[in-house]
Amino acid sequence: MSIKLGPNRYGKSENRVVRVTKTGGVHEIRDLNVSVALSGDMDDTHITGGNAAVLPTDTQKNTVFAFAKEHGISSPEAFGLLLAEHFVDSQPTIDHARVSLEEYAWERIVVGAGNQQHSFVRSNQEIRTARVHNNGDNAWVVTGLKNLVVLNSTGSEFHGYIKDKYTTLNEAYDRVLATEVNAEWRHNTIPDDWDKSYLDARRCLLEAFAQTYSLSLQQTLYAMGNRVLDTCPEICEVRLSLPNKHHFVVDLSPFGLENDNEVFWAADRPYGLIEGSVLCEDAPDAGPAWD
Template sequence: MAIVLGGNRYGKAEVRLVRIDRDGEEHGITDLTVSVALSGDLADTHLRGTNDKVLATDTQKNTVYAFARDGIGSIEDFGLRLARHFVGTQPSIHFARVAIEQHSWSRLSIDGAPARHSFARTGDGTRTAVVSHDGERSWVLSGITDLTVLNSTDSEFWGFPRDEYTTLAETKDRILATAVNASWRHAAAGDTDWEASFRTARTGLLEAFAGTYSFSLQQTLYAMGERVLQRVPGVAEVRLSLPNKHHFLTDLSPFGLDNPGEVFYAADRPYGLIEGTVLRDDAPPAGPAWD
């Protein structure tokens, strides 16, 4: 029986980067967490401990900061620049993946006027991008995580199988809440307006959630993915992971009070987790970006 080295990669994870754009008196802020993973001709490193083909992870971190000096732009473009650099400059590196989270900030106001250099972290979800490059082709996934949304009505859940372990009551009116985690795969990594694409996709997700009378979170998931594909022609596939943030009606009868659907207990765990993919029937293969 032979023992061989399988797939492997290495890199610098969670590089924290904040860039302040100081063009004029009104400043801008870009707050990122960048993770780099590289793979290629690294068998000797694993089998014999030689490091002549290993680009140090500290060098990867420094490259992230150095590239930010020239500006960041969209996180998809920043990821493409980095991934292509690592593969293009290191003969031993054949594949690079750069995953980026963009943490959102909003500009503060002073007496109703926008502050020039003051910001607050927002709860609008975290924008994401995962960029992969193999020396010839590039793949781009855009997305958003932890975008918490809630419908206070227009949601039902009934007609499900019942057995000896079922205690859940059927309902024709419930709160539906989730933290949206969505990624969408672009059919090509060419000349794309990443900012407009992201805004349109995010708006589509929110509009579909708000506008769907839901009989299940699965139904809502499909409607959200479908809306993104309808609104953004360059997207081939959408993957969603939706935890069901349960809200249970609180029993106030011990206190002599009724509860006409107004007071709820928000449970954090356990929770239902609904996941699914919505794609065009002619979508090209996903490639390594989803791995």
């Protein structure tokens, strides 16, 4: 029986780097979690243990911190592109680099009539994400966000679905629609401003969620992806994962109380999970972007 080594990669995961940019007394913070994964001519290290082709993961970690100092962090995407290009171009045994990034946002603390220029509070639980691939010839960038919790207290229905002998769900003509948006979008061109592009896409997701009268979460998913593509020409595909954070009306009749969609039981599990992609018909080949 013939045996061979299959696809593989290695790297340093979850390098937490905080970059403080100081302009006089005004400070700016970029707080990232950076994971690097490299692949290339790695047969010897797997088969014989020879490490001549291996760039140590500790070196990868050091590179992340050194680049934060040398180049600054203007955005997760720009920082990821710099790192991925460096690893591929500087090491002849490395032919593909994947850099995955998460950003944790901070807001200035407002005190009285002004802002503290060096005091911050962590913003919500939403996390900005980015993933960059570079194979020496091309680069692919996917931006995204996760843990963005949204809720419509009305403007949603769900009815007309298949019913069989196991169906107990009542049709809903006025329900709470809540989800935790986990979205990624693929770029077909490099925007001039990564932060603006991210904020535009995020705004589109929120606006479409708020403005869509929803007959299903699938309909809302499509509307959200469609709004991003229609507004942001640099983006060619959006992928969304939307858990349905169910809110069930509590039966208060045993207590002589009427519940007109005012009191709900927020169930955390099990939950429906709606996933899908929306893309331009002429979207270029994705390459390894989603990997």
